[in-house]
Each structure stands twice: as structure tokens, then as C-alpha cells.
Amino acid sequence: MPEILASVLDGLLIGLVYGLAAIGLTLIFGVMDVVNLAHGAVIALGMFAVYFLFESGIHPYLGLVIVAAIGLAFGVFVYLIAVRPIIDGPPLMTLLATFSVSMVIIGVGTALWSTSPYNVDFPVKTLNLFGYTVTSARLVAALAAVLVTAFLYTFLYRTTLGKAVRAVANNREAAELMGIPSQQILALAFGIGTALAMLSGALIATLFPFTILSGGIYELKSFVASVLGGLGNPTGALFGGVILGLIEGAVAPFIKVSWTNVIEFVIFVLILLFFPTGLFGGRR
């Protein structure tokens, strides 16, 4: 029994980080109907960002703030270059544009850093709680994910700018009629989504070694978490991530590890059968 509990706790902690990545994806979709296929590559960029900051002597947790700033700027840049010109085109266009961005990032990343693993090698404390072994990095990563989400919520619901983002998400034309500069807001939303992806990547990098290709698996998890929580719904995405983590944790002790993904996706399909708009409803 304690093993199952430990496993579930582990799942909960990592699930919060999945959730953070999923929020980045779902926010961009919610605000501008763009399925960001560069999400995974950006997560990997976040991993490398924290790695190079760490190598230049900045503590990974301090580095998170810088990673967020880089992510915001990079997201706005990508939006302006690759997404803005075709934002009103058919959905396939933005899908291909973000996919191209992903290919460029992975291509350049492979050339610069190869596909060999990197490792943010900072001292990690191991805590023993009633026979449950957990590393400090995992606890901090989960805590950071919660804090970032709370921060995002305050921004979206308590600030004028955040309200503008939500207004554009609800109805872009109406928002423009109210004098909200929708292009700037869209760029900002894309920037925030990218920053969240990079932050989640940075947190994952403090837990596991990574390569430039590592983003792919988290992109997949982000999609699943977003859909579970209801596409376009940031809170839902966080809970989607937690559910995903819990499923992984809860089933792991009972089955061969190779089967975890199968079970995960079977549950995913079942939930979609009964809750087609996700567990927490679609975009708000």
C-alpha cells in the first residue's frame, strides 16, 4: 500500500508540471484558435535555456525568471514572423507554420547541441517521509508550477491587460470595437503561451536529463491534458495534467511500465466518449 501511495504522490507532482505545459498550449488555442505544433520544440528550448543559464553560474530556480522573459520575447517574435501573416487563413496554415517553426528549432538545436543528453547537474536533496523518497527538485517543480498558474490567473482575471486577453479570446471583433488592439494582445498571448512552455521545460530539465528531441513527449502529454480539461480552458488543462500524472502513478505498480501509455490513452478515449468537451468544459 505505501508503494502505491508513493507512486500516486509522484504522479501528482509530475502531473502539475505536465499541467503547466498544457496551459501554455491551451492558452494559445483558446485565444487565437492556433494549434501550436512548435510547443514541444519550445519546451526543449526551455530545457536548454535553463541549462546554459546554470552553466554560466545562475541557479536553476533563479534562472526560471529569465527563462520566462526569454520565452515571452521569443513567443512574440515567433508570432510576428510565423503566425501573424496567416492568422486569419485556414487552420491548416497556422498548423503548418508552427510545425515549420518546430522543425527549424529542432534542426538548429541538433546542429548546435547534437541529440546527446544534457543534464542540469545541481545538488538535489533527497527527502525521506515515512519511507517515501522524494527529491527536493520534484517538490520545487510542482510548487513552481502551482505558483506560475496562480500568477497567470491573477493576471488574466485581475488586470486590465489580462481582461483584454480574455476579451479577445471571447470575441475578437467585439474586442476590437471596444478599442482593444487585438494584434498586440494576440502577440502577448502567444508570448505567454510560449513562456509557459519554456518554463515547464525548464522545470522538467531540473528533474530529468534531456535532448533537443525531448519536447515531443511533453507536447503529446500537453495535448492530452488540454483535451482532458477542455480545449482552451487553462484551469482545466492544469487539472488535465494532474489527472494524467495520477493515472501514470496509480497504474504503474500494477502493470508493466511499457503498458502505462496504453492505459493512459484508453482512459483518455473513454473520457472523451463520455465528456466530449473535456472534464471541465471547453473555452471560457
Added chain:
Amino acid sequence: MKKLWVLPVLLGALAFAQGNTITIGFTVSQTGKYNVESVNQLRGLKLWQKWVNDQGGIPIGGKRYKVALKYYDDESKAERVQQLYSRLISQDKVDFLISPYSSGLTAKAAIISEQYGKIMIATGAASDSIFKLGYENVYQIYTPASRYLTGTLDMLRAADANLKKIAIVYEDSKFAKAVATAAKSYAAKKGFEVVLFEGYPKNTTDFGPIIKKIKAAGAEALVGGGHYADGATFARQLYEQQVPLKLIALLVAPASDEFAQLGDAALGVVAPSQWEPLVKYRQTCGPSPAQFTQMYQEAYGKLPAYRAAGGFAAGLVLQRALMDAGTTDPAKVRAALDAMDVTIFFGRIKFSTDPASHGLQLGHEMVQIQWQKKDGKLAKQIVWPLDAKTADLVYPIR
């Protein structure tokens, strides 16, 4: 019109040049997940090409043939390998083939080489199953998977006569699964009880669930792993989770120099290795291990990993077969490979001629390395076999 005579002369010159060149085709994973290992293998091959061409080429039947390499990026993908090997044979008209890196990709390339009846030297591929299909043209350089961890288990038994419970945990890849399955039956023969035998998916980053199972099963030693990325991650998390194992032996990852980046998590970890720069084989042809290592360092500025040595060895074995055959006629070269029993810098090379396992490597043996502290720094030491060791095994490690 006057200058039209140039054309036949040029063509003649080209034909002459081609007549004295042997073209060897293969694919390299310059991108994708095998890019590190595969590029190392390529470096070894290129070094061999330079080495042999600097000597004026391969002497075959009184003539000297220069070596040309023709290769493409397979992106670490099986479907690319099949396309590209067909292209190498039918369009580029290469004379001989070398395999891609990894068992999975080599299995695909072997189908093509066999279809066209082209000789392929398989390096970077340790799977046994490729050689159980009755192929006549594929020859293996590496010690096959079935013998990968047997030396490790011998060593463990020699270090601790009382140890019983071991866990075998492997990546769900063709290669690692073959190694683990063979290790399982060998472990039983050696009197070990395999308390956990489980695979994990490729690209696994979170080993938490597996580690919990290892603890719950009460394993005293762990053997397994897969390729680099997963092995390095696994070792790090075993350390962070303070799993009380007396020995950890993982495939591939700890044999790479990059493994030292793990710091204390690397300490004590053992790996079987196809080859190490420190080995002391007495070669009967080609450069000595020390000469090869020196050439490699001069060319690339770092120590050769075993994949690089495997690349050079593949070229050297083909060269030796051509020299023995005294012709480039494929049937005679095949006969020379079948008859071969040489020791090169990479170790002994002898192929199975049994129709049921034709081409399987019989001569080559693994060495066991362990990460130990030397003058305060992490260093690889050869700890097994005893006659090749550079240091004693540190046991138990935790």
C-alpha cells in the same frame, strides 16, 4: 566540334579512375536519436579510409585500390534506411556495404543487402536475430547481444558468491530486449534469482515507477539499460532515489565518456564495452590499439569511443577480406570472410559459418568497465576480464 575528342579521353580517364577505386556505401544517422553513436562510427570509418588511402590503397591481386565512401543521412529512421540502401546499390553502384548504426536499422539494411546479394559488414549492431535468418552476405563485427552481459554476470558471481536477487530492467528495443533475454537465462545458470524482469518504453525519462519496483522486489544488483539517453537518466535517478544496490551494470550509456557528466551518480556503475582505448590486444593485422587511439586523437582531438573503433574495424575487416581474396569478386570475398580468424586492434574477429547463424560474431569478447574515482576525478577502468584489467572492481558500490 574540334574539342569533341576531349570527351572520350575524359570518359576513359574516369573509367580508369573508377577501375582502381572501391566504393563502400552506408547510411549514417546524422540527425535523429542515434546521431551521437552513429557519427562516432562514421568518424572511425573515415579514419580507416584516410589510413588505407595514405598507404596507396588496398593491395588486391597486385593492384592498389583507393577507397571511396558514399553515404547518406538516414535520420535514425528505418524506412529511410531501406530506401537509401536500395539507392546505394542500384543507383550509386557501390561495391560493398557497411551497416547503419543500431540493430534495428541494420536489420532493415540487411534485407536489402541480401536481396541484391551485396556483402555488408555490420558494425554497431549486436542483435543475434539478424544472423538467424539464413543471410549469406552479412557479417557482424560486434559481440552479439546474447553474450553482452554474460561477462558482467560472471564478474558479479566472482565478486560475491552469496548474492542471489538481481533485477533485469531493459529498454523495449530490439537490442536491449535480446541482451536482457539472454542475460536472464544465463543468470539462472549462474545461480541468480531474477526478481524483476521488465522493459521500459523507449524515450522514458521518468524511471520512478521502475525504481519503486526494484526496491519492492528487494533486488541486490541491477543489470539492464538500453541506449545512451535512457541509461544516463536511469543511473541518475537510481542515485537520487538512493536505491541500495551492490552493483549496477547498464548497457551502452556508462561506456560513453559523457557519462562522467552525471558526477557522483556515475560512480561505481559498470558497463560492458565492445572496446576501450586501454585494451591490450596483440593484433595480427592493421594498427595496434595504441596506434589507432593515437591516430584518432590526432584526427578528432579526443579519445575514440567504441563505436568509432567499430567503424574503423568494419573497414579493416573488409580490407583484410579483399586482400585475402586477391580479387573484388563477391563470391571470393565471401569465402575469405568465412575463413577469417584474425586479431585486430578491436579484438579477435571470427564469423560463424553455420548456415543457421551465418555471419554471427564468434571471436570477439566484451570488456567490463567501471566508473571509479582516480586522483579525485571520475575515470573509466577496465575491471574484467581479469587478464585485461586496469583496476580492481569496486564492490559493493553503495
